Amino acid sequence: MENMKKELLFPRDAIQTRVQELAAQISADYQGRELIIVGILKGAFIFMADLIRAMCIPCKIDFVRAASYGTGAESSGKVVLTKDLETSIKDKDILVVEDIIDTGLTLKYLVAWLQERNPKSLKVCAFLDKRKRRKVHFEADYVGFTMDDGFVVGYGLDFNEQSRFLPEVYIIKQE
C-alpha cells in the first residue's frame, strides 16, 4: 500500500482557490444567520478546517462520525453512526460538510437523521462529488469539484487510513 501508484488529480493551488470560492458563497448565503457547521468524520476534517478559516462570518462547529467503508475501496452500503452531535441543532441553520459523495447512501441517511432533530435549515457542502456512481438520488447544495469514477486519497481522504495527510488529491491507479 505504501507504494500504491497514484496520479495527481487536484493540486494544492486549485484546491485553495476552490475552497475560497465556496467560503465566499457560503459567507454571503449565511450572512447575519447563526450557522452550525457539522463535519462528517473522519474524511471532512481538513476541508472543513480550511473552509471555516476562509469564511468571513462566524460559525459554531460540531461533528458526527459515519462509516460506510470498512476497509478498502468498495462501500459496504451500510451506514453506521459511531459519534453523535454534542450540540442541539433544533431551529438552527445547519451546513453539513462531507469529503466526498459516492453512492449517496451516507448523506441520504445522515440528512434524514439530522432532519428528525428539526433544524431551521439544512444544506450540504461536499468537497468532491462522484456524480456517476450514485445508487440513490442525492444533490449537494455546494460542491468543490465533480469527478468521474476512481478512488481518491489526500486532503483528508484515505485508503485504509493512509494518505489523509497529503495536501493534494491523488487518484489511485489500478496496476
Ligand code: IMP
Ligand atoms: P457514499 O455513502 O457511497 O456516498 O460514500 C461516502 C463515503 O465513502 C465518504 O464519506 C468517504 O468516506 C468514502 N469514499 C467514497 N469514495 C471515496 C474515495 O474515492 N476516497 C476515499 N473515500 C471515499
